[in-house]
Amino acid sequence: xxxxxxxxxxxxxxxxxxxxxxxxxxxxxxxxxxxxxxxxxxxxxxxxxxxxxxxxxxxxxxxxxxxxxxxxxxxxxxxxxxxxxxxxxxxxxxxxxxxxxxxxxxxxxxxxxxxxxxxxxxxxxxxxxxxxxxxxxxxxxxxxxxxxxxxxxxxxxxxxxxxxxxxxxxxxxxxxxxxxxxxxxxxxxxxxxxxxxxxxxxxxxxxxxxxxxxxxxxxxxxxxxxxxxxxxxxxxxxxxxxxxxxxxxxxxxxxxxxxxxxxxxxxxxxxxxxxxxxxxxxxxxxxxxxxxxxxxxxxxxxxxxxxxxxxxxxxxxxxxxxxxxxxxxxxxxxxxxxxxxxx
Amino acid sequence: xxxxxxxxxxxxxxxxxxxxxxxxxxxxxxxxxxxxxxxxxxxxxxxxxxxxxxxxxxxxxxxxxxxxxxxxxxxxxxxxxxxxxxxxxxxxxxxxxxxxxxxxxxxxxxxxxxxxxxxxxxxxxxxxxxxxxxxxxxxxxxxxxxxxxxxxxxxxxxxxxxxxxxxxxxxxxxxxxxxxxxxxxxxxxxxxxxxxxxxxxxxxxxxxxxxxxxxxxxxxxxxxxxxxxxxxxxxxxxxxxxxxxxxxxxxxxxxxxxxxx
Numbered sequence: 289x290x291x292x293x294x295x296x297x298x299x300x301x302x303x304x305x306x307x308x309x310x311x312x313x314x315x316x317x318x319x320x321x322x323x324x325x326x327x328x329x330x331x332x333x334x335x336x337x338x339x340x341x342x343x344x345x346x347x348x349x350x351x352x353x354x355x356x357x358x359x360x361x362x363x364x365x366x367x368x369x370x371x372x373x374x375x376x377x378x379x380x381x382x383x384x385x386x387x388x389x390x391x392x393x394x395x396x397x398x399x400x401x402x403x404x405x406x407x408x409x410x411x412x413x414x415x416x417x418x419x420x421x422x423x424x425x426x427x428x429x430x431x432x433x434x435x436x437x438x439x440x441x442x443x444x445x446x447x448x449x450x451x452x453x454x455x456x457x458x459x460x461x462x463x464x465x466x467x468x469x470x471x472x473x474x475x476x477x478x479x480x481x482x483x484x485x486x487x488x489x490x491x492x493x494x495x496x497x498x499x500x501x502x503x504x505x506x507x508x509x510x511x512x513x514x515x516x517x518x519x520x521x522x523x524x525x526x527x528x529x530x531x532x533x534x535x536x537x538x539x540x541x542x543x544x545x546x547x548x549x550x551x552x553x554x555x556x557x558x559x560x561x562x563x564x565x566x567x568x569x570x571x572x573x574x575x576x577x578x579x580x581x582x583x584x585x586x587x588x589x590x591x592x593x594x595x596x597x598x599x600x601x602x603x604x605x606x607x608x609x610x611x612x613x614x615x616x617x618x619x620x621x622x623x624x625x626x627x628x629x630x631x
Numbered sequence: 632x633x634x635x636x637x638x639x640x641x642x643x644x645x646x647x648x649x650x651x652x653x654x655x656x657x658x659x660x661x662x663x664x665x666x667x668x669x670x671x672x673x674x675x676x677x678x679x680x681x682x683x684x685x686x687x688x689x690x691x692x693x694x695x696x697x698x699x700x701x702x703x704x705x706x707x708x709x710x711x712x713x714x715x716x717x718x719x720x721x722x723x724x725x726x727x728x729x730x731x732x733x734x735x736x737x738x739x740x741x742x743x744x745x746x747x748x749x750x751x752x753x754x755x756x757x758x759x760x761x762x763x764x765x766x767x768x769x770x771x772x773x774x775x776x777x778x779x780x781x782x783x784x785x786x787x788x789x790x791x792x793x794x795x796x797x798x799x800x801x802x803x804x805x806x807x808x809x810x811x812x813x814x815x816x817x818x819x820x821x822x823x824x825x826x827x828x829x830x831x832x833x834x835x836x837x838x839x840x841x842x843x844x845x846x847x848x849x850x851x852x853x854x855x856x857x858x859x860x861x862x863x864x865x866x867x868x869x870x871x872x873x874x875x876x877x878x879x880x881x882x883x884x885x886x887x888x889x890x891x892x
Contacts, residue, residue, distance in 0.1 A: 374726035507746070510744070510746065510748040513738060513741075513748060514741055515726070517725050517726060517727075517735070518721075518724075520719070521719070521725070521738075523690070524688065524690075524714065524717070524718065526741065526742045571734070572729050572730045572734060573734060575747060575748070
């Protein structure tokens with residue numbers, strides 16, 4: 289039966305590309321390490337060159353893992369949003385989750401500059417930044433959920449998410465107006481996004497939160513499929529609408545919120561990857577799409593990060609810029625080619 | 632006129648009042664449908680046809696009165712149980728037209744599938760059966776955005792049929808269709824009702840076609856809302872006052888409306 293195609297070849301292809309991207313990402317960087325040495329280390333061997341081994345294990349592999357997790361999580365949250373809001377333009381940014389995280393980070397970094405009597409500068413580090421960003425994104429998410437319980441129309445919810453985004457963006461710009469140059473710079477660096485700053489323990493924490501988000505998404509697969517018909521049809525099929533809506537929003541919050549907290553606001557992956565995935569997997573069945581966007585998102589993020597780190601040079605470009613430069617034309621190309629965005 | 636053998640009462644509505652707390656739209660609605668009966672709800676625009684359908688489908692609450700499904704009050708049924716009793720075809724467009732026909736029809740099996748929605752052989756058989764009955768077999772791998780209005784309407788009916796409920800509710804299933812496709816849809820509904828013993832209730836503006844095809848009709852007129860077989864309704868003059876007589880009048884012998892010049 290047509291609906292039961294397994295897409296085995298496409299999944300196999302994705303897996304091969306994923307492994308290849310992972311190896312490519314770990315083998316390239318500011319220090320050039322031969323591919324053979326990288327492969328040897330990745331698959332558990334030890335090297336004579338201790339510094340190479342150190343770089344690979346403590347810098348490159350955590351970074352590649354982070355990139356995969358970040359890309360997969362953002363892509364999945366984009367898919368969830370697009371189906372929940374039945375809008376091809378939805379993504380983690382649209383609900384205001386990323387701007388909430390920005391607000392948290394801005395309040396911490398720049399607020400500590402303005403209220404320097406209360407908070408000392410040393411207080412701002414990676415962990416506190418992650419906590420502030422998560423708190424910010426969950427605050428916005430909570431506000432959106434409160435509104436969601438009052439507003440029945442999901443389109444209205446989408447606009448409310450955008451409004452929250454505008455409010456937080458405005459607060460951030462007011463804060464930056466009053467802040468000192470050094471703190472402003474720190475905030476701007478955070479907003480560039482980076483997958484390279486995570487230590488192994490931080491990575492495990494991120495992985496655990498993303499894991500919960502993925503489990504919630506898998507539990508929502510059936511409801512997501514029904515939502516493709518519209519809310520009234522979904523209700524007539526016995527889908528508990530309110531519960532499903534909350535589950536999906538919570539999953540998105542966990543996925544996008546934690547990623548933004550740890551890696552900064554990364555644009556376009558959440559919006560573009562579900563559309564790219566639909567090119568390869570011509571289906572609307574979420575049983576297929578959920579694992580597919582996870583893998584596709586990981587691949588895209590690994591490749592973007594490979595470009596961002598400018599192999600052979602000591603410079604690293606902001607990953608947010610790379611994802612936007614690659615992502616925006618892809619969305620335009622899809623729109624022009626299909627004349628409309630189907631989802 | 633084929634009148635199906637009366638088996639049992641599938642849907643019974645007594646003294647129903649519908650609308651919103653601040654605004655009652657229609658009241659004194661009484662009718663009773665047997666299994667395998669094709670029934671049309673007709674009436675002028677804004678009289679409450681869709682509201683009645685939405686109330687029976689549990690999309691909005693009733694104001695007062697009773698709705699009984701096979702003897703059980705509607706409000707006593709859990710949403711999951713209700714999903715195996717009532718299926719709907721709505722006027723609102725489906726959210727994602729990127730689905731294939733077979734994917735969409737398969738969604739009708741959701742009330743019966745497991746937590747992740749795997750289709751059992753029985754589910755697949757029901758889907759194939761629905762596709763065949765609605766003459767959609769050759770279209771089953773087409774995307775919904777590739778279909779014509781008439782084809783899409785048949786797909787939505789196939790989905791409702793795959794849901795395998797005692798009652799099917801359809802809101803204006805023939806709008807936007809040309810004469811041929813209107814007749815095609817109504818004849819399909821009739822054959823589904825009679826051959827699968829499902830009770831089909833739909834709203835329509837095609838009063839003349841409904842007179843010819845339906846087993847019973849409910850005429851919402853804002854007063855006593857007559858219900859019965861089309862010939863009974865004609866006999867009692869129910870259609871005569873439906874529209875202002877200086878514009879449109881009803882001709883009882885031909886069962887059709889005539890424009891007054």
